[in-house]
Amino acid sequence: MNGVDKNTLWPMGRAQRRAGKTRMKLLDAALAVFTEIGVDAASIEKITERADVGKGTFYRHFADKRSLLQALIEEAIEKLNVRITDDAETPGGFETRLERLFDEHVNFFLQYPRQYILLFQGRMFIKLGRDLTGEIEAPYLRYLETLERQMATFLPDGMQPTKIRGLSCAIAGFVFGFFSFAMIGLTKEEIEESLRPVRKAFVDSMAKFLAR
Amino acid sequence: MNGVDKNTLWPMGRAQRRAGKTRMKLLDAALAVFTEIGVDAASIEKITERADVGKGTFYRHFADKRSLLQALIEEAIEKLNVRITDDAETPGGFETRLERLFDEHVNFFLQYPRQYILLFQGRMFIKLGRDLTGEIEAPYLRYLETLERQMATFLPDGMQPTKIRGLSCAIAGFVFGFFSFAMIGLTKEEIEESLRPVRKAFVDSMAKFLAR
DNA sequence: TTCATAAGTGACTATATAGTCGCTATCGAC
DNA sequence: GTCGATAGCGACTATATAGTCACTTATGAA
Numbered sequence A, B: 001m002n003g004v005d006k007n008t009l010w011p012m013g014r015a016q017r018r019a020g021k022t023r024m025k026l027l028d029a030a031l032a033v034f035t036e037i038g039v040d041a042a043s044i045e046k047i048t049e050r051a052d053v054g055k056g057t058f059y060r061h062f063a064d065k066r067s068l069l070q071a072l073i074e075e076a077i078e079k080l081n082v083r084i085t086d087d088a089e090t091p092g093g094f095e096t097r098l099e100r101l102f103d104e105h106v107n108f109f110l111q112y113p114r115q116y117i118l119l120f121q122g123r124m125f126i127k128l129g130r131d132l133t134g135e136i137e138a139p140y141l142r143y144l145e146t147l148e149r150q151m152a153t154f155l156p157d158g159m160q161p162t163k164i165r166g167l168s169c170a171i172a173g174f175v176f177g178f179f180s181f182a183m184i185g186l187t188k189e190e191i192e193e194s195l196r197p198v199r200k201a202f203v204d205s206m207a208k209f210l211a212r
Numbered sequence C: 001t002t003c004a005t006a007a008g009t010g011a012c013t014a015t016a017t018a019g020t021c022g023c024t025a026t027c028g029a030c
Numbered sequence D: 001g002t003c004g005a006t007a008g009c010g011a012c013t014a015t016a017t018a019g020t021c022a023c024t025t026a027t028g029a030a
Helices: A014-037 A044-051 A055-061 A065-084 A094-111 A113-128 A133-154 A161-185 A188-211 B014-037 B044-051 B055-061 B065-084 B094-111 B113-128 B133-154 B161-185 B188-211
Strands: none
Touching (some): A014 A055, A014 A113, A014 B113, A044 A055, A044 A065, A065 A094, A065 A113, A094 A113, A094 A133, A094 A161, A113 A133, A113 B014, A161 B161, A188 B188, B014 B044, B014 B055, B014 B113, B044 B055, B065 B113, B065 B133, B094 B113, B094 B161, B094 B188, B113 B133
């Protein structure tokens, strides 16, 4: 984007830029509609209307609602993955790493509540075994793998992959679950205030989980 | 049911019992379909097919999917309310009461996972501000009020209703949120094992919330 | 300026589903 | 057994939505 083709690094023409802009408008509109009335209730026409483009245009950019949803989830997970990845080799033990992980999730969700709602819904779909499942499961798995990479150095050498996966599922679930209540009942200040004890519990719980 | 009319306490005829049975079949089928593919993806025909009943029969018992969903939610909330209501005047302070509240929720969800998934979805709808909202909001409010009644004796006299509502929202959200992760990543044994530290954190967090 | 190509459009078709209605089966009072 | 009333039924209609396509508009190379 930004006037330069991602793949070739050659300057893009106006046509390509226009197409990119339209695609973006569709993604933005879809994210809004998905998080306002839910993915299921969102029809293609509601999305194109919101994006202020013709219905046919939608199908020039996406095969169907599924692939649009997938693109959005991919993007959100990618953002989240970047956020929770420690670029610097920060010092500290397992507890410190977990605390950082927790904080980075909360900050991300506070900054991008729509992405949170979207990922939350997507997770529900996987749980419900909907037809969308196959396609959207991959980014969630990548996310779990990112979590596992973050913890890798702290885990005992011979730990079974199943156990590790259980641990990362638990972390993801806890963080998402905690935040789901924060978004309904609490103000931003209250979220931050009630954060500390919950985070402590989270870290203690996970450390105990690992100790077994 | 059970052969006796709820309102008159007169014995019901075969016709009424048949109708009651059909209604029950519809409710059971709907609960199954709702929790397997989601409320939105559940069509009337999928439900009647599952219930092994003609489509027209559905409309003799329910006005539409909404009212069926509402009946199911009412029933689930009612069950949950009964469960979390202390019948005996159990001794102990605020912490003890909170611990019991937490345990009773978890036990209920473990015993009735479908009701959990249903209530979880319903809560999502309210959050998404869907057209179903108005009708299904009432039982959730009753549930919050039940929670508040459970805590009433421990709260300071002049506490603002808004504050109290915030507290009950936080409790509900936390318990539902915690369990959402438990259902995906953990076995039943692991849920029970990881329960204790989480419960402690929950109680500490709420007590601190109240202290302010 | 010309023209081939790509992007955008909305009327149109096909399909899925909600909700209706006239019919049949069952019930129970007599 | 008769018959009015209630429950059950599924073909039917109306509607919403997915997805298509012939057309218009914008782009940019020659």
